[in-house]
Amino acid sequence: MALTIRCSDxxxxxxxxxxxxxxxxxxxHVELHTREAHQPMEWTPELAEVVKTKIQQN
Ligand SMILES: [Zn+2]
Structure with missing residues (x-):
């Protein structure tokens, strides 16, 4: 089983x-990418919760 997510989500x-x-x-992975590629966007617990809702299982 793998979990995937797209930044475009x-x-x-x-x-x-x-x-x-x-x-x-x-x-x-998403946290690192957000910090490196999407400044000044901040990685917050709220954002982490949103990200969790977008994860897809394959
Ligand atoms: Zn991105």
């Missing part, structure tokens, strides 16, 4: 896509 015009075996790992 919550940010416009970003092609980034992430896949991980578990949710915590996936969230770390």
């Amino acid at each position: 919550f940010n416009n015009d970003c092609p980034a896509q992430f896949t991980a075996a578990d949710r915590d790992e996936l969230l770390r």
